[in-house]
Amino acid sequence: MAERLTFTKGHGTENDFVLVPDLDGALDLTAPLAAAIADRRAGVGGDGVIRVVPTEAASDQAVRDQAPHARWFMDYRNADGSLSEMCGNGTRVFAAFLRREGLESADEFAIATRAGVKHVRVDGDGFAVGLGPWRLGDPATAQRDGFDALVHLDDLEPFSALTVDVGNPHTVVALPEAVALDAVDLTTAPAVRPEPVHGTNVEIVRPLGPGHVSMRVFERGVGETRSCGTGACAAAIATSFWAGSLDTGSTWLVDVPGGRLTVRLLPDHGVELAGPAALVADGVIDIAQLTRRAQP
Ligand SMILES: N[C@@H](CCC[C@H](N)C(=O)O)C(=O)O
Numbered sequence: 001m002a003e004r005l006t007f008t009k010g011h012g013t014e015n016d017f018v019l020v021p022d023l024d025g026a027l028d029l030t031a032p033l034a035a036a037i038a039d040r041r042a043g044v045g046g047d048g049v050i051r052v053v054p055t056e057a058a059s060d061q062a063v064r065d066q067a068p069h070a071r072w073f074m075d076y077r078n079a080d081g082s083l084s085e086m087c088g089n090g091t092r093v094f095a096a097f098l099r100r101e102g103l104e105s106a107d108e109f110a111i112a113t114r115a116g117v118k119h120v121r122v123d124g125d126g127f128a129v130g131l132g133p134w135r136l137g138d139p140a141t142a143q144r145d146g147f148d149a150l151v152h153l154d155d156l157e158p159f160s161a162l163t164v165d166v167g168n169p170h171t172v173v174a175l176p177e178a179v180a181l182d183a184v185d186l187t188t189a190p191a192v193r194p195e196p197v198h199g200t201n202v203e204i205v206r207p208l209g210p211g212h213v214s215m216r217v218f219e220r221g222v223g224e225t226r227s228c229g230t231g232a233c234a235a236a237i238a239t240s241f242w243a244g245s246l247d248t249g250s251t252w253l254v255d256v257p258g259g260r261l262t263v264r265l266l267p268d269h270g271v272e273l274a275g276p277a278a279l280v281a282d283g284v285i286d287i288a289q290l291t292r293r294a295q296p
Contacts, residue, residue: 014258025057078221088229115167137163
C-alpha cells in the first residue's frame with residue numbers, strides 16, 4: 001500500500017467527511033484504516049471516510065454493474081470503519097469533489113453507490129440528489145398503527161417510531177411536545193425495538209410548522225452528528241406519512257444543528273435532497289504515523 005495518501009476534507013451542513021481519491025482502484029480501504037483516518041484526535045477526523053474510485057474498479061459486482069451509468073463510486077465508510085449503503089450529505093460533497101477535480105464537468109451526472117445509481121445536479125451553490133426510492137420498513141404495521149417501532153430515550157417511556165429505508169436504515173421518532181429536542185441525551189445509542197438486524201440511524205423530529213421540522217440524529221457507526229441527509233429525507237417522509245400526505249410533491253425544510261436541508265417528496269417513492277457542500281482542506285496522510293499505536 002502507498003505510504004502516503006492524499007485527502008480532501010469536506011462537509012455538508014457540518015456532517016464531515018475525509019475524501020480519499022483512489023483513481024486507479026489500488027487502495028484497500030479497510031475498516032481499521034478508515035477508522036484511523038476518521039479519528040478526531042489521532043487521525044484527520046470525520047463522521048465518515050469516502051473513497052473516490054472508478055465504478056468499474058469496485059470490488060462488488062452490484063456496484064460494478066452501475067459502471068455504464070456512473071463513472072465514479074462513492075465507497076462510504078462510517079467513522080467506526082463500518083460500511084454504509086448510502087450517505088446523503090456525502091453524495092453532495094462527493095459531487096463537489098468530482099467537479100473541482102475535473103472528474104465530472106456536467107451540471108448533472110450520476111454516481112454509483114451501494115444503494116444504486118444516484119442522480120446529482122448542481123442546485124445554486126450546492127447540489128440536489130435523488131435518493132429514492134424509499135420504503136417503509138413494515139408497511140402493514142405502519143398503515144395500521146402509524147408506527148412500527150419503539151425507541152428508548154433517556155429514562156422516559158419508549159416513544160413511537162417509524163422505520164424508513166432510504167437506501168440505508170432509519171428509525172424516526174415523533175418527539176412529543178412535552179420533551180424538549182435539545183434536552184434529549186444522544187451521547188449513547190438509543191435502544192430501538194424490535195432491534196434492527198443491521199442497526200439503524202435514529203432521527204428525533206420536532207415539527208415546527210407546515211413542511212418544516214427540526215431534527216437531531218444519532219448515526220449508526222458514528223454517534224450524534226450535526227446533520228444526516230438520508231436522515232432528513234426519512235424525517236420528512238415520516239412526518240408526511242403521519243400527516244397522511246405522502247407523494248404530494250411537497251417540499252420540506254429540515255433544520256439540523258449544522259444548518260438547513262431541503263427535501264422534496266416526489267411521486268413513486270422518489271425523494272430529493274438539496275443542500276450545500278464545502279471542500280475545506282487538502283492534505284497528505286502518513287499511513288505509518290496514522291497506524292502507529294502509542295506505547296503506554
Ligand atoms: N450522514 C449520512 C449517513 C451516513 C451513513 C449512516 N451513518 C449509516 O450507517 O447508514 C447522510 O448524510 O445520509
